[in-house]
Amino acid sequence: MPSNLPPPLFAATTTSARHINSLLKCCGFDSKACIQITSDGLRVTVEDCNVMQAHAFIDKALFNSYTFNLPSPSPSSSSPDPGESHEEEEPILFAVSLTALLECLQIFGAEAGRDKWGSGGGGTMAGGVFDQQVLRIGGSCKFEYEAVGSPLVITLDDAGVITTCTLSTWAPTLVDDIPIIRDSLTLKIIMKSTWLFDAITELSSTSVEKLQILASPSAPYFSLSASGPLGSTVVEFANDRSLLETFVVPETVQYRYRFGLIKHAVKAMAVSSKVSIRGDRRGTLSLQFMVEQDGGAPSFIDFRFLAYAADSSDEE
Amino acid sequence: MSAPTTLQFTLSPQSTQKVHEALVCLSKFSEFISLEARRNKLCLSALNSTKSAYGAVHLTANKFFDSYQYLSQNGNEEARFSCRLQAKALLSVFRQRYLDSKEKPNSIDRCEFQVDDDPSRPECRILVRLIYTHGVLKTYKLTYEDVDSMHAVFDRESADNNWTISSSLLKSYMEHFGPKAEQLDISSENGRAAFTSFTEKLIDGKEILKQPLQTSISLDTTDFEHFNVTSGTHVAISLKDFRAITLHADTLGEPVHADYSSPGRALQVHYGRDGMQCEFTLMTTPDTRGTQQHRAVVASAPQPRSRASTRQPSAAPSGYTAPRSSVSKQPTTSAVEQEGEEDYGLGMDMGIDMPPPPVPSQHISSQPQPLQPLLPKRPQSTHPPPRPPSPPLPNHASASKPLFLTYASSSSSSEHSGDEDELARGLEEFHDLVGWDTAGRAAGAPQVVAKDVELEEGALRGGRRRKTKRVVDDDEDEGNAGRKETMGTEGIAPTQTSLVKGLFD
Structure with a gap:
C-alpha cells in the first residue's frame, strides 16, 4: 500500500502494531530511541548512561510490506532496490522520541491497561483476556521515513479512523554497541524468563542498589543476590534441567551490576518466554529475551550491561 | 540452637499464604509489625501510630506450623522473644505468589524461619528461606529491632x-x-x-x-x-x-x-x-451518635439540654444532613469525635511516656492554658461548669492508657517506674470515665460553653467541639495529663489553622 511517488527511503505497513508496540515497550525505560533501518528490519536501540543498552530487533517479517530503498546519495549501485541488500549497506540511523512513538502506537487504546504493571516492574504478566490489546484485532499501521532528516510518519488506520502522527527525528548520538566477547564467555544460561522475572521481582521488593550474580559449576550454581537497608535476599537456582535449560559455567564467576539498570529489563522478562543469560570475562552481561507472538517467528530483545569494576565486586 | 535464644519454625505453603494475608491486614495498621514468640505460640501484632487500633494474630505452635521450636536463653517457660520488623520487609518475603495459579510449578515446598538472637553478635537478622519445589531457593535476611511488643488489653x-x-x-x-x-x-x-x-x-x-x-x-x-x-x-x-x-x-x-x-x-x-x-x-470514638441521640433525648431534662443544643448548632453549620431525622446532626459530631479519637491516640502515647498524675497539672499550666480560660468562659455563657475543666480531660487519656501497655517483662524495665501504678489508675479511671460519661451527658453544661467559644472565636467546629466534649467527659485530674496535652496541641487552639494543621500533620 505504500504509494510513493518519489520512493521514500523507508515505508512499511503492518497489522501487528501491537506486537511491535510491546517489543518497543520492553525498552521503554528511556525517552529516546535510536532506530536503525536495514533491509532486514528495524533495530531499535535504547541506552542508559552508556553502561547499558537495549536492542529490540523488529524483523521485516513483522511487516506486511516492507520497502527499504537504499539511500540514493551513494553514487554507485542501484538505489531503488527494496530489501535484498546486504551487510555492507550503510544503515540509516536516526533518533526519535520513544515516548512519543509508543504513544502513537497505542493511540487507539491498544495498550490501555498496560501501565499498571508496566513501569513498576511488579506484578503480573502481559494483559488478560479483556485487555484492549487483545480485543483490538483490526487496524493497520504504516511507517514512513521519507529521507534522511525527515520526520517519521506513522499512519494508523483503525476501522476507518485514520490518525497520522509525525515524529521529528534527529541525528543520533552515536554510541557503539556494548560488545560481548563471545570467545570468552564465562557464563551461559538459558532459562524461562519467568524465573528470572520472579527472582528480580523478589530482589527488588527491598530497595537495593546492586545486584550480584554468582555462577559456579558447583553448589549454588546460579544465584542472584542483593542487599538493602531492610535486609538481604538471595535467590538460588539449582542446576536442574527443568529450571536451567542450558547451564555452561566453566568456573565460578561473580559480577555486580547496578540494580536499577537491570530493572530496565523487567518488562522484557515479563513478556518474553525465554532468556539467554551470557557473561564474558569482563563481566559484560547480555540478557537476550525471546518474545513469542502467536503464530509468528519469535522476536528478540537484547540487553547489555556493564558490570561494576571487578575489585569492587570482589569485596563482600 | 546454641546458647542464645533460638526460634525456628517451618510453614507449609498454605500457612505461608495465611501469613501473607495476615501481614497484609496488619500492615494496614502500622508500618511496623511486632513479632513475639513464646514456647507455644507466635504472635504478630501491629499498633497504629495513634495507638487507637491494635491488631494481633496469634499462631498456635502445634497447629499452624509444620514444626515450631522456641528455645529461650535461660530455658524459662515464660520467656519471650520479641522484635519489630518493617512491615514492608516482611511482606517482601511473604508476598502473594504461592498459590498463583498461573505459575503452578512455581510453588513453594516450605518456608523456614529462623532467628538466632545472640547478644554476642552485633547483627539482628531473621533468616527466612523459601524452598521451591523446582529447585529455587530464596533466602532472606531481614533486619529487626529488638523491641518489646505492645499489646492492647481488652476485657x-x-x-x-x-x-x-x-x-x-x-x-x-x-x-x-x-x-x-x-x-x-x-x-x-x-x-x-x-x-x-x-x-x-x-x-x-x-x-x-x-x-x-x-x-x-x-x-x-x-x-x-x-x-x-x-x-x-x-x-x-x-x-x-x-x-x-x-x-x-x-x-x-x-x-x-x-x-x-x-x-x-x-x-x-x-x-x-x-x-x-x-x-x-x-x-471507639467516645462521643458517638448514640450518645448524642441519647443526649438529645435527654435534652428535655434540665441539665442535659445544654449538650444537645450545643451540638445541634454546631452541627448545623456543617450543612450535613443525616438520614435519620433524630440523628441529623450526628455526623458532624462524630467526625469531630473522630479527630478526637486521634487525639486520643496521642493522649495514649503521651500517657505511656509520662506518669499520669503529676503531668496534668504541669501541662495545664503550660499548654492547656488556653483551655482553662475557655472553660470558664463556657460555663459562664450557659451554665456554670459543674466541675473544673481539668478533671474531665484526663479521663479519656486514662481510659485509653489502660488499653496499651508494654508487656515489658518487668515493669522496671520500662522507662517509667510508675507504669504499673498508672495502669491500675488507668483502669480505675476507666470505670470512672464511663460513669462520668453519663454524667457529662446529663450535665451537658460544658458543651454549651464550647459553643460559645465557637461563636466568639470563630474556631472550627471540630476543634472546638472536641474540646468541649472532652471537657465534659473528663472528670479526674489525674492521668489526664496526656489527654490534656493533646488537647493543648490540637484542641486548645480553636483556630482553623490549628485544626487543619492538626489534621494534616
Whole structure:
C-alpha cells in the first residue's frame, strides 16, 4: 500500500502494531530511541548512561510490506532496490522520541491497561483476556521515513479512523554497541524468563542498589543476590534441567551490576518466554529475551550491561 | 540452637499464604509489625501510630506450623522473644505468589524461619528461606529491632454488647461504603442493626477539604449468627481499620465476633481458624451518635439540654444532613469525635511516656492554658461548669492508657517506674470515665460553653467541639495529663489553622 511517488527511503505497513508496540515497550525505560533501518528490519536501540543498552530487533517479517530503498546519495549501485541488500549497506540511523512513538502506537487504546504493571516492574504478566490489546484485532499501521532528516510518519488506520502522527527525528548520538566477547564467555544460561522475572521481582521488593550474580559449576550454581537497608535476599537456582535449560559455567564467576539498570529489563522478562543469560570475562552481561507472538517467528530483545569494576565486586 | 535464644519454625505453603494475608491486614495498621514468640505460640501484632487500633494474630505452635521450636536463653517457660520488623520487609518475603495459579510449578515446598538472637553478635537478622519445589531457593535476611511488643488489653467480660456475623456477609456489606468514608457507626435498634459510614465535612476557608458522605446499611439482626446488643447503642470506629479486618476475615471464611461495651471504650473484633487467632482492638470514638441521640433525648431534662443544643448548632453549620431525622446532626459530631479519637491516640502515647498524675497539672499550666480560660468562659455563657475543666480531660487519656501497655517483662524495665501504678489508675479511671460519661451527658453544661467559644472565636467546629466534649467527659485530674496535652496541641487552639494543621500533620 505504500504509494510513493518519489520512493521514500523507508515505508512499511503492518497489522501487528501491537506486537511491535510491546517489543518497543520492553525498552521503554528511556525517552529516546535510536532506530536503525536495514533491509532486514528495524533495530531499535535504547541506552542508559552508556553502561547499558537495549536492542529490540523488529524483523521485516513483522511487516506486511516492507520497502527499504537504499539511500540514493551513494553514487554507485542501484538505489531503488527494496530489501535484498546486504551487510555492507550503510544503515540509516536516526533518533526519535520513544515516548512519543509508543504513544502513537497505542493511540487507539491498544495498550490501555498496560501501565499498571508496566513501569513498576511488579506484578503480573502481559494483559488478560479483556485487555484492549487483545480485543483490538483490526487496524493497520504504516511507517514512513521519507529521507534522511525527515520526520517519521506513522499512519494508523483503525476501522476507518485514520490518525497520522509525525515524529521529528534527529541525528543520533552515536554510541557503539556494548560488545560481548563471545570467545570468552564465562557464563551461559538459558532459562524461562519467568524465573528470572520472579527472582528480580523478589530482589527488588527491598530497595537495593546492586545486584550480584554468582555462577559456579558447583553448589549454588546460579544465584542472584542483593542487599538493602531492610535486609538481604538471595535467590538460588539449582542446576536442574527443568529450571536451567542450558547451564555452561566453566568456573565460578561473580559480577555486580547496578540494580536499577537491570530493572530496565523487567518488562522484557515479563513478556518474553525465554532468556539467554551470557557473561564474558569482563563481566559484560547480555540478557537476550525471546518474545513469542502467536503464530509468528519469535522476536528478540537484547540487553547489555556493564558490570561494576571487578575489585569492587570482589569485596563482600 | 546454641546458647542464645533460638526460634525456628517451618510453614507449609498454605500457612505461608495465611501469613501473607495476615501481614497484609496488619500492615494496614502500622508500618511496623511486632513479632513475639513464646514456647507455644507466635504472635504478630501491629499498633497504629495513634495507638487507637491494635491488631494481633496469634499462631498456635502445634497447629499452624509444620514444626515450631522456641528455645529461650535461660530455658524459662515464660520467656519471650520479641522484635519489630518493617512491615514492608516482611511482606517482601511473604508476598502473594504461592498459590498463583498461573505459575503452578512455581510453588513453594516450605518456608523456614529462623532467628538466632545472640547478644554476642552485633547483627539482628531473621533468616527466612523459601524452598521451591523446582529447585529455587530464596533466602532472606531481614533486619529487626529488638523491641518489646505492645499489646492492647481488652476485657471481654465487661463487654456486654456482642455479635457474630459471617465474614463473607460482612464483607459484602462493607463493599457498599465509599472508599473515602472515614468512620463506621455500628448501632442497633428495634431488632435491626445498622452499619453507617460517614465522613465529616471539613472546610478550610472557602475550600472544601472533605465532602460529607453517609451511607447506612440496615440489616436484620437475624442476619447475624448471634446478636446481643443493647438497643440504642452506638459505637463508631475507623472504617478503614474495620475494612481491613473484614477483608482478612473473609480470607479465613470464619465468622467474625465483635465485643464492645459503650462508646469511648474499646471494641474488639476476633475470629480464627486452624491455629490462627486474630483479634483487633479498636478504640471507639467516645462521643458517638448514640450518645448524642441519647443526649438529645435527654435534652428535655434540665441539665442535659445544654449538650444537645450545643451540638445541634454546631452541627448545623456543617450543612450535613443525616438520614435519620433524630440523628441529623450526628455526623458532624462524630467526625469531630473522630479527630478526637486521634487525639486520643496521642493522649495514649503521651500517657505511656509520662506518669499520669503529676503531668496534668504541669501541662495545664503550660499548654492547656488556653483551655482553662475557655472553660470558664463556657460555663459562664450557659451554665456554670459543674466541675473544673481539668478533671474531665484526663479521663479519656486514662481510659485509653489502660488499653496499651508494654508487656515489658518487668515493669522496671520500662522507662517509667510508675507504669504499673498508672495502669491500675488507668483502669480505675476507666470505670470512672464511663460513669462520668453519663454524667457529662446529663450535665451537658460544658458543651454549651464550647459553643460559645465557637461563636466568639470563630474556631472550627471540630476543634472546638472536641474540646468541649472532652471537657465534659473528663472528670479526674489525674492521668489526664496526656489527654490534656493533646488537647493543648490540637484542641486548645480553636483556630482553623490549628485544626487543619492538626489534621494534616
